[in-house]
Amino acid sequence: GAGVSQSPSNKVTEKGKDVELRCDPISGHTALYWYRQSLGQGLEFLIYFQGNSAPDKSGLPSDRFSAERTGGSVSTLTIQRTQQEDSAVYLCASSLAAGYEQYFGPGTRLTVT
């Protein structure tokens, strides 16, 4: 079956612009997670959704970062007024429910110039 998909796969943007990253989870998965990964580094947790609610937003680095999920499916991560330090790979994962195994998408590589 279809896995987690993310778009775009690559995004280059100028400093100060807003970007939107999209995640399509596996059908039927109620939990959705966003992570950030700098080059060669570990996974930095950003935010988690159960259904359309975000019980844990503790990882969002600043108020320039926001995320929403609609219809219990697609999620978008928005970064406003991008900065060079926002350059990273943004990974999305979904799971059947909270605490179950997470399945990852291929990521969006964001480069802020």
Add this chain to the structure above:
Amino acid sequence: GQQLNQSPQSMFIQEGEDVSMNCTSSSIFNTWLWYKQDPGEGPVLLIALYKAGELTSNGRLTAQFGITRKDSFLNISASIPSDVGIYFCAGRSGDDKIIFGKGTRLHILP
């Protein structure tokens, strides 16, 4: 908060060697997961462990859920070039949070 200590951070080995990596925690976990991330890809689930003492194999990979529920190891036998990548452990805590280790970077010397 809860943290996982994953070691080693990096490994440089010869093709054909066996590999061992582990994760430890000060807290008990209910589930241990092992992922592999190839360059330019998202992490892929390799093995899931659900019971203390459980030993599970997937081809050349073997993982165990420690009996104290605070550790897990992953072994790879007879390494091949496509084993190169970052291996992440993850543990599920009692409040259903999944915590990831910082990864073990496996390099195979030519």
